[in-house]
Every structure is written in C-alpha cells, then in structure tokens.
Amino acid sequence: MTNLDEAQRSIVSHWIADGLKLSEIQNRLTAELGIRMTYMEVRLLVDDLKLIPKDLEPPKPATLPSTDDPKPAVALSPEPPAPAASGQVSVSVDELTRPGALVSGKVTFSDGNKAEWYLDQSGRLGLASQTPGYRPAASDVQQFQAALESELAKIGF
Numbered sequence: 001m002t003n004l005d006e007a008q009r010s011i012v013s014h015w016i017a018d019g020l021k022l023s024e025i026q027n028r029l030t031a032e033l034g035i036r037m038t039y040m041e042v043r044l045l046v047d048d049l050k051l052i053p054k055d056l057e058p059p060k061p062a063t064l065p066s067t068d069d070p071k072p073a074v075a076l077s078p079e080p081p082a083p084a085a086s087g088q089v090s091v092s093v094d095e096l097t098r099p100g101a102l103v104s105g106k107v108t109f110s111d112g113n114k115a116e117w118y119l120d121q122s123g124r125l126g127l128a129s130q131t132p133g134y135r136p137a138a139s140d141v142q143q144f145q146a147a148l149e150s151e152l153a154k155i156g157f
Contacts, residue, residue, distance in 0.1 A: 008033060009049060016046060023145040039145050040123040089143035091117075091151050101126075103157060107148075109140045117148070 004012065011033070015025050026042045029035045037045070090108045098104035101118035107127075108114050113136065115129040125148075136144065 004035070004045070008035070012045065013049060016049075021146060022046065022149055023142055026145075027142070038125070039149075040119075040125060044123065089140050089147055091144060091147040093151050093155060103152065103155075105148075105151070107144055109136045109144070111137070111140075117144075 012025060012029075015028060020028070022039060022042050025046070026037060026039055029037055029042065089110055091105060092107075093103060093105040098116070098118050101120055104116065104118035106114065107117055113129060113131055113134050115127050115134070115136075117128075118126045120126065
C-alpha cells in the first residue's frame, strides 16, 4: 500500500468530511494526486485514519419475529440480484460464501455480461467473468464498486 504524507492524508480527511464515497476518493487520488490505489487499499487507508465515510451507515441489527407476532417470518438472507436494467450494474452477495473467500457474490454488468466476485482473506477483490477475456467498461467498474460497497455495508462489512 502507498504511504501518504501528512498533507495527502489531510486532503483525504477533507474529502471524507465533504461526503465523498470511497470509490470517489479512489478516483480523486489517481486524478489529483497521481496515486493509484485499489478500492480495498482506500478502504484500509480511511480505516487507518480513523475516519468514517458518510456513505457508510452502521448496520441495523436484524430483528427476529416474536412467536406472538401474527406476521410471517421474513428471511434474513440477501435478496437475489435484480436483473440489470439498461445502463445499470446489479450486485448480489452469496448466501454461502465461496471457499477461500471472506465474502462472495455475483454481478451483472450493464451490457448483460455476468461474473462472480469475491473478497479474499488478504482483502483482494477478484472477478471471474463467464465470458473469457471480458473486461467491463470503466463506468461499469465504478458502478460495481459503489454497489458492492453498499451491499457489503448492509451486511456489516
């Protein structure tokens, strides 16, 4: 991971205070400071700085229905992925995590191509496309990162 000097750390702190999302900070680090970092490295940097991005809400505790409750029980598992609308990327989290991963799931990109994603024990994000050699568009990658961040926040990551 790239070490930032105090001035750069201050800039990142201001970006967090301004409400930028982690994916936006990643893009600005590259564009404005010439520092390329993975999404996970940015996440770890923000954690090291003891900052909390405004887009991350603390996970809400799951409530189990009481036996006196006449409503049917609601499954606490993640929802299946919605089909990707034109120009949208959809992300889902697997109920059973792929072996060797901390968390895994599926993604459908805006062009309809599908892939499986996983986050390993080293914090590396992997993507296995169903189409050999497929590379999603840059805008899809950004949407994927933002959607993944949102989905992981929902389950407490």
